[in-house]
Structures are given as structure tokens and as C-alpha cells.
Amino acid sequence: MTRASMSTPKPELEIADALAGVSGTFRGRLLKAYNGLKTAYVDGNFDACGLRAGRFCEVLLRWAQAELTATHTPFGTKISNFKGECEALEKTPKTAGHESVRILIPRVISFLYTLRNKRGIGHEGGDVDANEIDAATAVRLADWCICELIRLQYPISLEEAQAMCDAIAERQLPQIWEVFGKKRVLIKGLSYPNQTLLLLYSSHDSAVPSEDLFSWTEHSNQASYRKDVLKNMHKNRLIEYDQENQMVAISPLGITKVEDELLGCQ
Numbered sequence: 090m091t092r093a094s095m096s097t098p099k100p101e102l103e104i105a106d107a108l109a110g111v112s113g114t115f116r117g118r119l120l121k122a123y124n125g126l127k128t129a130y131v132d133g134n135f136d137a138c139g140l141r142a143g144r145f146c147e148v149l150l151r152w153a154q155a156e157l158t159a160t161h162t163p164f165g166t167k168i169s170n171f172k173g174e175c176e177a178l179e180k181t182p183k184t185a186g187h188e189s190v191r192i193l194i195p196r197v198i199s200f201l202y203t204l205r206n207k208r209g210i211g212h213e214g215g216d217v218d219a220n221e222i223d224a225a226t227a228v229r230l231a232d233w234c235i236c237e238l239i240r241l242q243y244p245i246s247l248e249e250a251q252a253m254c255d256a257i258a259e260r261q262l263p264q265i266w267e268v269f270g271k272k273r274v275l276i277k278g279l280s281y282p283n284q285t286l287l288l289l290y291s292s293h294d295s296a297v298p299s300e301d302l303f304s305w306t307e308h309s310n311q312a313s314y315r316k317d318v319l320k321n322m323h324k325n326r327l328i329e330y331d332q333e334n335q336m337v338a339i340s341p342l343g344i345t346k347v348e349d350e351l352l353g354c355q
Contacts, residue, residue, distance in 0.1 A: 110242030115152040138224040146198040157185040175199040265291045289339035290347045296338040
């Protein structure tokens with residue numbers, strides 16, 4: 090997708106393009122489980138997160154088996170000892186494949202699979218409800234795995250692969266909905282300054298054009314938004330507002346406000 094000048098740069102390619110080096114036997118299933126996991130988390134459906142995280146791990150294990158041993162557990166056949174299968178990959182010769190495929194990915198998915206099974210994401214029980222943090226952990230581990238696959242097997246340019254990984258690395262918040270290249274805050278009645286903070290918080294270690302923030306908050310007047318919202322937030326050190334370049338970044342004070350006051354808002 091092409092955006093006008095001053096817009097937030099986004100990779101035009103889809104993740105499927107970046108993973109074209111992954112065999113079609115696994116790619117479609119992997120993306121279905123990954124996209125399903127991300128969607129379930131954004132929707133707050135933590136029960137579905139656990140199920141889809143398990144499917145993601147099972148597909149990725151089969152892919153790693155095929156990469157390292159030229160064979161894999163057939164789809165439709167239950168993996169009875171997931172941890173044992175992951176440990177078996179670590180014992181393959183160094184010549185079988187990249188260290189990440191032999192050691193790092195198996196250890197990550199072994200932990201994720203154990204988290205899903207032993208903690209029971211989406212299940213009731215215990216004094217403290219950890220479903221949300223467990224689901225968030227599952228999403229970030231899956232993000233890491235996808236980025237690692239892109240890093241190892243991308244059939245696209247280095248710049249495109251880097252942009253794709255950067256986009257995946259952005260914070261995923263249930264309060265923020267990304268649609269058609271835009272971001273929307275899903276908390277009704279939230280003030281423009283607080284919407285702006287959430288939007289900036291969701292952009293990982295990067296500044297955002299003021300034009301995008303104005304568009305995403307759907308403020309009625311751009312001059313008023315810059316004066317009454319951005320300048321005032323800059324004065325209070327919640328953001329850094331570069332008026333010359335019209336770029337905005339969240340400050341440490343802004344991050345603290347989001348994490349202490351806004352992330353629990355629904």
C-alpha cells in the first residue's frame with residue numbers, strides 16, 4: 090500500500106511474501122495459526138490464544154524437523170512428546186542446519202507449548218488471573234519465531250525484510266486496532282491526548298508524523314489538534330513534538346502514564 094508523504098512507513102509486502110522461502114507444506118498452516126493467535130489476542134479471546142499457540146508450535150516443529158532431517162511428523166498424527174521432539178532437534182549435527190533452527194526455535198516453542206499446556210491459557214483457576222500476560226507472552230514468542238524465519242529465509246530485499254520485522258516488533262495492544270493502514274483506539278470516550286499517547290505507545294521506539302496521529306484520532310481540526318493537543322502534551326513533557334518536521338515521539342513520562350493509567354482502560 091502506498092501512503093502520502095509524511096505517512097508512517099509500512100512494508101508493502103505481506104508476511105506471506107517474506108516467508109516465501111518456507112515450503113508451502115508448512116507456510117499456509119503456520120500463517121493461519123499465527124494470524125489466528127494475533128487476532129484472538131487483540132479480541133481478548135485468551136482461550137483461543139492458547140489453542141492457536143499450540144497449533145503454531147506444532148506446525149513450526151514439523152517445519153524444523155523437515156529442515157534438519159528431511160522428514161517430519163505427518164500432519165494429522167499426534168505429537169505425543171513435544172518436548173522430546175524439540176530436544177531431538179538440538180542433537181542433530183551442526184551441519185544439519187542453522188543454529189537457530191537446531192537450538193533457539195526448538196527451545197522457544199518448547200517453552201511456549203509448555204506454557205499453553207501447564208498454565209492453561211484461557212482456563213480458570215488459581216488466585217491470580219494470568220491469562221492476559223500468558224497470552225501476551227505467547228504472541229511475542231510467536232512474533233519472534235516469525236521474525237527469525239524472515240531473517241533466515243527471506244526471498245525479498247534486506248530493506249524489505251527489515252521493515253517487515255520492524256512492523257512485527259511494534260507493541261500489540263488490545264486497545265489499538267490496525268486496519269487499512271490506519272490505527273484506531275478502541276476505548277470509547279477517551280480524550281484526544283490519551284488517544285495520542287496510546288497510539289504513540291503502540292509504535293515501538295519510533296516517532297510518528299503528526300498528520301497520522303491527527304488522522305487516527307479523527308480530530309476535527311488539524312491546526313487545533315497540533316496547538317491544543319500536541320503542543321500542550323509537549324509542554325507537559327508527555328511527548329516530544331518536533332514542529333519543524335512535524336514528528337512526535339512519546340517520552341518516558343508518557344510511557345509511565347500509559348502503563349499506569351491507560352492500559353487497563355476498556
